[in-house]
Amino acid sequence: MTCEWSSWHRDYGPERQMHYVWEEVSEHPLKPLVVTMTESRVTKRTLGGSTASSTGSSTPTPTLDPLGAALDGSDPLSQFVRQEMDPLSKMAADLLDVAPIDRRKSKDIVADEGIEPWALRKSAILSKFTTSEKLSIVTSFLSGGEKVVVKAQSSVVDKVKNRLEQLDDFEEGSVRQMLDLSQQEYAGRIEQLNQELVQAWHTDQRVRALKIAIQCSKLLVDTNVIQFYPSKFVLITDILDIFGKLVYERLRTKAEYYVQGSKVCTPLPENFTPDMVPESAKETCRNWFYKIASIRELVPRLYVEMAILKSYSFLTSSEFSQALLRLTRMIRGIGDPLVAVYARCYLCRVGVTVPSGDKEYVKENFYDFLASYNQVFSANIRSELGRQKVDLSTYLTLYTPALDWILQSVAANAPERLLPAYIASRALQFIELISSCDEEGFPQYLLFRTLGLCLALADPPTDQRLQVLNDVWRVVTKLYNPAQYISCAEVWVQFAVRHFSPREVNTFLGDIIHHMTPDRAYENHYPQLHAVIDKVLTHSKDFESLFTMDKFLPLLDMFQKESIKVEVCKSIMDTFARSQQDQTNDPVITNALMFICRVMHDSVNALSVEDERRQIGNLISTFVRKVDYGRDFEQQLSFYVEARSSFTNLDSVHAQLVQNVNRLSVETRRIVKGHHTRKTAAFVRACAAYCYITIPSITSVFTRLELYLLSGQVALLNQCLGQADACFKAALSLIPELPKTVECDGKPRSSESYLVSYLCHFLSTLLVVPVSLICWST
Numbered sequence: 001m002t003c004e005w006s007s008w009h010r011d012y013g014p015e016r017q018m019h020y021v022w023e024e025v026s027e028h029p030l031k032p033l034v035v036t037m038t039e040s041r042v043t044k045r046t047l048g049g050s051t052a053s054s055t056g057s058s059t060p061t062p063t064l065d066p067l068g069a070a071l072d073g074s075d076p077l078s079q080f081v082r083q084e085m086d087p088l089s090k091m092a093a094d095l096l097d098v099a100p101i102d103r104r105k106s107k108d109i110v111a112d113e114g115i116e117p118w119a120l121r122k123s124a125i126l127s128k129f130t131t132s133e134k135l136s137i138v139t140s141f142l143s144g145g146e147k148v149v150v151k152a153q154s155s156v157v158d159k160v161k162n163r164l165e166q167l168d169d170f171e172e173g174s175v176r177q178m179l180d181l182s183q184q185e186y187a188g189r190i191e192q193l194n195q196e197l198v199q200a201w202h203t204d205q206r207v208r209a210l211k212i213a214i215q216c217s218k219l220l221v222d223t224n225v226i227q228f229y230p231s232k233f234v235l236i237t238d239i240l241d242i243f244g245k246l247v248y249e250r251l252r253t254k255a256e257y258y259v260q261g262s263k264v265c266t267p268l269p270e271n272f273t274p275d276m277v278p279e280s281a282k283e284t285c286r287n288w289f290y291k292i293a294s295i296r297e298l299v300p301r302l303y304v305e306m307a308i309l310k311s312y313s314f315l316t317s318s319e320f321s322q323a324l325l326r327l328t329r330m331i332r333g334i335g336d337p338l339v340a341v342y343a344r345c346y347l348c349r350v351g352v353t354v355p356s357g358d359k360e361y362v363k364e365n366f367y368d369f370l371a372s373y374n375q376v377f378s379a380n381i382r383s384e385l386g387r388q389k390v391d392l393s394t395y396l397t398l399y400t401p402a403l404d405w406i407l408q409s410v411a412a413n414a415p416e417r418l419l420p421a422y423i424a425s426r427a428l429q430f431i432e433l434i435s436s437c438d439e440e441g442f443p444q445y446l447l448f449r450t451l452g453l454c455l456a457l458a459d460p461p462t463d464q465r466l467q468v469l470n471d472v473w474r475v476v477t478k479l480y481n482p483a484q485y486i487s488c489a490e491v492w493v494q495f496a497v498r499h500f501s502p503r504e505v506n507t508f509l510g511d512i513i514h515h516m517t518p519d520r521a522y523e524n525h526y527p528q529l530h531a532v533i534d535k536v537l538t539h540s541k542d543f544e545s546l547f548t549m550d551k552f553l554p555l556l557d558m559f560q561k562e563s564i565k566v567e568v569c570k571s572i573m574d575t576f577a578r579s580q581q582d583q584t585n586d587p588v589i590t591n592a593l594m595f596i597c598r599v600m601h602d603s604v605n606a607l608s609v610e611d612e613r614r615q616i617g618n619l620i621s622t623f624v625r626k627v628d629y630g631r632d633f634e635q636q637l638s639f640y641v642e643a644r645s646s647f648t649n650l651d652s653v654h655a656q657l658v659q660n661v662n663r664l665s666v667e668t669r670r671i672v673k674g675h676h677t678r679k680t681a682a683f684v685r686a687c688a689a690y691c692y693i694t695i696p697s698i699t700s701v702f703t704r705l706e707l708y709l710l711s712g713q714v715a716l717l718n719q720c721l722g723q724a725d726a727c728f729k730a731a732l733s734l735i736p737e738l739p740k741t742v743e744c745d746g747k748p749r750s751s752e753s754y755l756v757s758y759l760c761h762f763l764s765t766l767l768v769v770p771v772s773l774i775c776w777s778t
Contacts, residue, residue: 115352115412118405122234125401131228135186137178138222139215141196141208183228190216190235197239201246210291213243213307217300220343223336226388230401233342237303237349244307244350247288251314255281277314285314298333302343306350313354320356328361332368337375338398344369345402348409362409369406393443420458427451427460431471445484448472452491465499477511482521486512486528493532497539505536506549513554522558529558530568537575543584547592556596566603569596573619576626583628590639593623594646604649617652624656631671633683636664637690644694651698658691658707662714669718676718688715688723692730701737705758708734713765731762 181189193212200208216239223229255277256265268276277285288308295301306327312319327347334340344365351361375381376396385395411419423430434447451472460468472492479485489512496508512532516522522529533555540546547553556572559565573596584590600616624643629635640657647653665687672680691711698704712727738755741748 115408118349121401121405122238125234126231129228129230129398129401131183131225133225133228134180135183135225135228136181136222137186137189137219139178139189139193141193141212141215183231186232187235190239194239194242197243198246201250207291209243209246210304213240213304214295214300216240217303218297220303221297221299221336221339223338223384224388226338226384226390226395226398229338229342230398233345233402237346240303240307240346243304244310247308248311251281251285251288251311254284255314272313274314274316282315285311298330299339299343302327302330302334303346306347309350310354317355320354321358321361324351324354324356324358324361325364328364328368331365332372337372337381338395340372341369341399341402341406345405348406352409352412359409359412362406366406366410369403393446396442420454423451423454424458424460427455427468428464428471431468435471435475443484444475445479445488448476449488449491452488452495456491456494459499465495469496469500469504473511477515479515482516482525485515486525489515490528490531490535494535494539497536502540502545502549506551509536509549509551509555513551513558516558520560523560526559526561526564529555530564530571533568534571537572543576543580543589543593544586547588553592553595562603566600569599570615570619572596573600573623577619577622580626583626585627585629585632585635590627594642597623598646601647601649601653613650614652617650620647620650620653621656624653624660633664633668637661637683637687640664640690644690648697651700651703654694654698655703655707658694658711661687661690661694662711665714665718681719684715684718685720685723688718688720688727692723692726695730701734701739702742702754705731705734705738709758709762709765716765716768728762728766 178189193216197209197212197216200206200212216236220233220236252268255268255272274282288311289305292301292305292308295304309320309323309327312323324347328344331340331343331347334343348362348365377392381395382392385392430451434444434451437444437447455468459465469492472488476485476488476492479488489508493505493508493512496505509532512529516525516529536546536552556565556568559568573593576593597620601620604613604616624640627636627639629639640661644654644657665684668680668684668687669676676684688711691707691714695704695707695711698707708727708731712724712731715721715724715727735755738751740751742751742754743749
């Protein structure tokens with residue numbers, strides 16, 4: 001791996017002018033140390049092997065070191081110990097005391113409205129990139145990790161030195177490696193580190209918090225379980241985000257200033273400028289960046305600086321663009337291309353939260369990735385993939401979340417359809433490139449799938465659409481792996497339905513059936529097949545053209561698992577209910593929908609929950625209402641008879657059928673204007689008989705009472721006195737069965753008021769034809 005050091009050369013000129021840099025010293029705070037404390041002896045051992053010991057008092061003799069001289073004995077972090085709890089620490093304490101921090105629910109601050117917030121992507125990454133392999137964590141802060149060493153400190157300079165010793169101590173000292181962690185245990189340990197960081201900050205242990213952030217960053221170097229790396233990135237960078245926000249808010253609380261003409265300290269406003277920041281706060285800010293600059297390893301130094309990048313706003317308003325470009329070029333020193341691309345992703349994430357105004361760093365990150373793309377196929381990467389038994393195509397998918405964010409940053413604030421339109425207008429060129437690409441890199445079927453997703457957002461030229469579909473399907477139809485084939489088919493079916501006639505769509509569905517039938521491959525791909533049907537339903541012009549396709553119902557029959565088939569049928573009926581505005585009597589539609597409704601109905605049994613029964617009943621009732629044979633009343637009644645025999649388990653459907661038949665009887669009377677012929681009289685009596693026979697099958701006493709009264713009134717209207725008498729007698733016989741209380745909004749209510757109202761209505765109906773009372777008395 002080559003490093004382009006010259007492109008990000010650091011200017012050491014100002015530092016050379018500082019006289020103390022060139023002084024010869026035997027000890028300095030950045031020299032790696034391991035300190036062990038005992039009751040009577042202090043032993044100090046450098047990495048070179050030399051040791052120094054003293055007995056008696058454990059208080060070290062204060063020595064003047066160059067860094068202490070540079071800070072002039074005024075390390076701002078040391079002053080924190082003497083201060084009361086600051087507002088940010090109180091906030092952190094509240095977070096710990098009230099509720100645990102849920103990093104997956106934390107909001108990302110996104111300054112650019114053209115970029116989707118990172119928080120919306122995290123859950124998808126965590127759910128997709130999982131592993132069953134064992135994971136490990138190297139840390140000194142969990143379950144007996146770091147040993148707390150207490151040293152007497154006689155001066156501020158000594159405190160500074162001790163803190164820098166601690167900063168190096170964790171790298172070479174008491175570090176533990178936790179092995180054989182499951183994915184869930186690993187996430188739990190990361191959460192513990194997150195809580196340790198916030199707690200350290202709350203207790204004014206700033207160096208400890210920084211050390212935790214550094215150790216978390218070092219975990220991003222490890223790619224031993226490479227398939228889990230995107231999820232690890234999400235978990236770790238959430239901690240870094242919290243650390244960066246803690247530092248920024250702490251500096252902001254330290255940066256109180258005096259408004260001109262006022263003697264009262266005022267907190268910095270949200271849109272503050274560097275000239276409003278007191279020099280003491282600026283010195284504290286510089287101290288944070290100095291500490292981070294002393295981190296020896298590249299990856300943790302990069303990540304921690306990126307985490308607090310927003311704090312540059314306390315120093316200067318023109319530094320952001322330079323800092324972003326400098327960090328971009330420093331990432332070139334990372335040898336692992338996967339680690340590097342996620343570092344670029346994090347830099348682009350942080351970059352949108354700072355007011356740089358310059359997006360040149362985003363383009364440079366993207367171009368750097370393209371320049372280093374060949375590293376993905378290097379011998380070292382292939383060897384590592386072979387060791388972990390990961391194929392190259394799976395490895396390439398690990399880059400997707402990072403590249404997606406980088407590209408989103410590149411295209412931020414562009415017109416919404418610019419990129420899809422660019423691809424759509426050149427679809428044939430992309431197809432040619434994909435067809436000629438090497439399968440070893442990224443599989444062709446995934447490239448064709450991605451192209452289909454783009455063409456779902458923007459349409460290619462009209463005269464190219466047929467050629468686009470033919471050229472793509474000439475390759476896809478030769479895929480013999482069912483998983484690869486259906487992943488393309490579920491995307492491209494939308495293109496076919498939107499731009500072609502039912503004949504082409506029918507051919508498309510037939511090809512799906514052909515590929516998914518052998519070895520019952522469809523049983524492993526129900527979600528994709530469901531997606532195919534949903535897209536056909538969404539984009540079909542009408543249901544008549546849909547059901548004239550002889551491959552649609554056979555495709556539905558491929559759903560052999562009852563629960564999934566019922567869900568698909570619900571989707572079909574829900575689409576029909578929403579899209580079919582006009583009533584229909586088309587035999588193709590009615591027969592197909594009757595079959596689908598039977599599938600839903602037959603899934604209802606004694607164990608079905610009430611919500612499921614209600615949902616299916618409403619869908620079937622909608623279908624019943626949509627079927628209308630016009631003036632062919634006998635055909636309409638025959639349909640209702642068939643529906644009653646098909647849907648015997650649903651009270652709501654039976655109630656709807658009784659209502660519809662009564663409406664049919666009233667419509668008959670309207671047409672003959674109240675003067676029935678022998679034929680129409682027989683028909684309305686048949687309608688009354690239908691209602692009288694159907695109502696007893698309904699479970700609810702209240703529903704039966706209402707329908708008996710309604711059916712009797714309709715029978716009276718059509719001069720069917722015998723049928724009316726039968727309905728009224730049945731209603732009277734039901735009154736003793738009426739429960740005394742009914743449940744309303746979870747509370748028992750008396751049914752007396754309902755009964756009084758019902759009987760008043762019932763008696764008012766009898767007044768219309770009093771002769772019926774004489775019939776009953778006899």
